[in-house]
Amino acid sequence: MDPENVLQQMQDLAARNGIHVRYEKGDFEGGFCVLKKERIVVINKKLPLSRRLSVMAQGLASFGIDQLEMDPALRAVIEDELVKAARIH
Numbered sequence: 001m002d003p004e005n006v007l008q009q010m011q012d013l014a015a016r017n018g019i020h021v022r023y024e025k026g027d028f029e030g031g032f033c034v035l036k037k038e039r040i041v042v043i044n045k046k047l048p049l050s051r052r053l054s055v056m057a058q059g060l061a062s063f064g065i066d067q068l069e070m071d072p073a074l075r076a077v078i079e080d081e082l083v084k085a086a087r088i089h
Contacts, residue, residue, distance in 0.1 A: 001073060003049050009074050010056045014041060017068055019060070030055040032062040039063060057081035 014021050020038060023045035030043040030052075041059030043052050057078040060068070065078055 001077060003053055006074065006077050007049065007053055007056060009071070010053070010060060010078070013068060013070050013074065014056075014060060017063070019063060021056070021059075030059070032059040053077075054081045054085055058085055 011021050018039060019032075020040045022040055022042050024042055025046055026044060028042075028044055029047060030041065032039070032041050034040070041056060043055045043059075045052075047055065058081070060078060061082055065075065070078075
């Protein structure tokens with residue numbers, strides 16, 4: 001799957017489930033948060049595409065991907081990103 005297409009699918013998945021995605025610049029990678037009852041995934045827009053994908057996958061997982069309906073190929077990509085992130089930490 002094309003990485004940009006995967007990121008777009010993740011953003012669409014987030015939007016369908018009431019999770020807002022924000023791209024900001026700063027000295028951070030990103031992650032999920034809840035701000036005034038709003039579920040948000042914040043991603044540093046200066047990160048390379050591969051890191052943005054990873055941050056988005058981890059953010060979605062923080063909200064519980066088991067309950068989210070998605071294409072099996074997209075679920076596999078998200079799960080792979082989570083495995084990669086677990087190895088790093």
